[in-house]
Amino acid sequence: MRGFISAYNFADGSLAWRFYTVPGDPSLGFETDALKMAAKTWNGEWWKLGGGGGTVWDSMAYDPELDLLYFGVGNGTPWNQEIRSPGGGDNLFLSSIIAVRPETGEYVWHYQTTPGESWDYTATQSIILADLTLDGVKRKVLMQAPKNGFFYVLDRQTGELLSANNYINITWATHVDMETGRPVEVPEARYKDAPFLLYPSYLGGHNWHPMSYSPLTGLVYIPVLDIPAMYGQPDKFQYNPGVSNVGTDGVIGGLPDDQAERDAIGALVKGRLLAWDPVKQQEAWRVEYPGPWNGGTLATAGNLVLQGTAAGKLVAYRADSGEQLWDFATQTGVVAPPISYELDGEQYVSVNVGWGGAFALVFGEYVQAESLPNVSRVLTFKLGGKATLPAVSWNPVVVFNPPKSTASAETLALGHATYQDVCMGCHGLNAVSGLLIPDLRGSAYLWDEKGWEAVVRGGLLKDRGMASFADNVSAEQAQAIRAYVIQQAQRGQALRENAQTKGASP
Numbered sequence: 001m002r003g004f005i006s007a008y009n010f011a012d013g014s015l016a017w018r019f020y021t022v023p024g025d026p027s028l029g030f031e032t033d034a035l036k037m038a039a040k041t042w043n044g045e046w047w048k049l050g051g052g053g054g055t056v057w058d059s060m061a062y063d064p065e066l067d068l069l070y071f072g073v074g075n076g077t078p079w080n081q082e083i084r085s086p087g088g089g090d091n092l093f094l095s096s097i098i099a100v101r102p103e104t105g106e107y108v109w110h111y112q113t114t115p116g117e118s119w120d121y122t123a124t125q126s127i128i129l130a131d132l133t134l135d136g137v138k139r140k141v142l143m144q145a146p147k148n149g150f151f152y153v154l155d156r157q158t159g160e161l162l163s164a165n166n167y168i169n170i171t172w173a174t175h176v177d178m179e180t181g182r183p184v185e186v187p188e189a190r191y192k193d194a195p196f197l198l199y200p201s202y203l204g205g206h207n208w209h210p211m212s213y214s215p216l217t218g219l220v221y222i223p224v225l226d227i228p229a230m231y232g233q234p235d236k237f238q239y240n241p242g243v244s245n246v247g248t249d250g251v252i253g254g255l256p257d258d259q260a261e262r263d264a265i266g267a268l269v270k271g272r273l274l275a276w277d278p279v280k281q282q283e284a285w286r287v288e289y290p291g292p293w294n295g296g297t298l299a300t301a302g303n304l305v306l307q308g309t310a311a312g313k314l315v316a317y318r319a320d321s322g323e324q325l326w327d328f329a330t331q332t333g334v335v336a337p338p339i340s341y342e343l344d345g346e347q348y349v350s351v352n353v354g355w356g357g358a359f360a361l362v363f364g365e366y367v368q369a370e371s372l373p374n375v376s377r378v379l380t381f382k383l384g385g386k387a388t389l390p391a392v393s394w395n396p397v398v399v400f401n402p403p404k405s406t407a408s409a410e411t412l413a414l415g416h417a418t419y420q421d422v423c424m425g426c427h428g429l430n431a432v433s434g435l436l437i438p439d440l441r442g443s444a445y446l447w448d449e450k451g452w453e454a455v456v457r458g459g460l461l462k463d464r465g466m467a468s469f470a471d472n473v474s475a476e477q478a479q480a481i482r483a484y485v486i487q488q489a490q491r492g493q494a495l496r497e498n499a500q501t502k503g504a505s506p
């Protein structure tokens with residue numbers, strides 16, 4: 001895909017302008033001088049076919065005084081730069097923050113956080129505009145904590161980098177060089193010759209859950225994801241239209257067979273609320289959570305920070321110290337940020353609760369144990385509120401009843417690889433679901449070759465959200481996936497029986 005941002009006229013909905021974030025087919029001529037410049041930073045053919053990536057899927061901010069519109073640009077497609085732009089190049093304007101004139105879309109400046117990105121390190125995350133005093137000088141700044149793990153403070157008039165520091169432990173770069181404004185990469189991080197354990201993962205050190213800034217405390221409140229991921233070069237890459245084409249090896253990026261190793265990875269999967277001092281570029285305080293994918297934050301003038309959690313709470317902290325003051329059991333995970341508003345002289349806080357999204361689906365192995373239902377509601381609070389929530393029933397257990405595993409090693413390998421490439425994004429890494437949609441290891445279709453074909457390639461359950469994958473997997477691949485899932489169901493059943501004979505909880 002080729003990313004862009006469009007402006008439409010209020011009056012009649014007509015297109016006012018469009019800013020493409022990556023250059024397109026050069027034989028058609030470049031839309032702007034900015035794209036002519038950007039084209040010099042690309043190699044290979046992908047970008048010419050309109051496939052460089054760079055979607056603008058989250059934050060924008062407007063400064064009326066400077067009359068500038070800011071937006072963040074996403075990752076490359078495929079992620080893997082070896083495939084996308086062989087031989088390298090910065091691949092502008094991927095993973096950049098861009099300032100344009102809002103009336104015309106005219107380019108003013110850009111800052112690229114991750115030149116030649118190869119890890120899904122989008123720079124689409126929340127953009128916050130503030131006035132900060134740096135070295136005794138008051139500056140109009142723009143702040144962002146994109147996926148790549150660095151916290152950036154830019155001069156928002158010029159795009160000049162004022163400071164950058166990592167807000168989580170990272171393995172892909174050592175620091176940002178203040179002379180060049182570029183990250184100093186660890187060469188192995190490009191996983192060209194060998195797989196590499198990346199911090200942050202493709203989910204980022206911070207994803208779309210909004211961070212907030214309190215002028216009262218001078219701190220930024222970041223919902224941090226602290227998760228590693230293995231990246232590896234695929235043996236061969238073939239574009240498969242209609243499904244994700246990230247260009248990394250899905251089996252290498254999956255989970256190890258050995259359960260002790262899986263548990264060890266689980267121990268590395270963390271999340272926290274981080275209060276960050278953007279002037280000192282260092283941590284002020286933190287609250288560790290049992291896991292990642294907690295909600296966006298809200299800072300209020302009453303010295304509070306409010307945040308919902310993956311574990312099903314809405315919590316209020318003192319914004320200056322992190323001391324917990326209050327919490328409420330939401331019965332479901334919270335990923336959205338709360339808002340605060342006044343109505344007839346009273347202050348309210350509302351939050352959209354409900355559990356789901358990329359982490360909840362993909363990382364089933366680490367979600368399942370504490371799994372919560374998805375109960376989608378808007379909850380509203382005020383001082384002295386007395387309402388209670390009706391009870392919710394939820395029984396998140398996979399019932400294992402698989403047939404015998406009889407497939408050859410070759411079939412299992414084909415099923416594993418295809419599953420990781422095509423099914424994993426919804427049904428979970430290595431066939432362990434986060435239980436928001438069926439865990440395939442408990443499916444009765446494992447017994448039914450024809451039924452499986454009807455669901456996976458025939459679209460039998462398409463009205464319930466399981467589309468036909470006939471264009472993406474062959475009949476042979478579909479049955480190989482079934483064989484792989486049977487094997488994984490046998491594995492899950494054996495682990496549970498083992499745990500039960502040892503007296504542990506299943």
Ligand code: HEC
Pocket residue numbers: 419422423424425426427437438440442443444445452455456461464465466467469473481
């Ligand atoms: C975009 C998300 C998505 C992807 C990708 C996806 N599925 Fe599904 N799948 C679903 C949903 C949602 C359901 C539940 C439908 C329902 O409620 O009946 C489902 C249900 C199923 C079921 C029925 C399970 C049961 O016992 O009820 C099977 C089998 C299945 N999927 C196989 C696959 C396979 C194999 C792949 C990869 C080729 C795949 N799915 C990819 C979303 C997805």
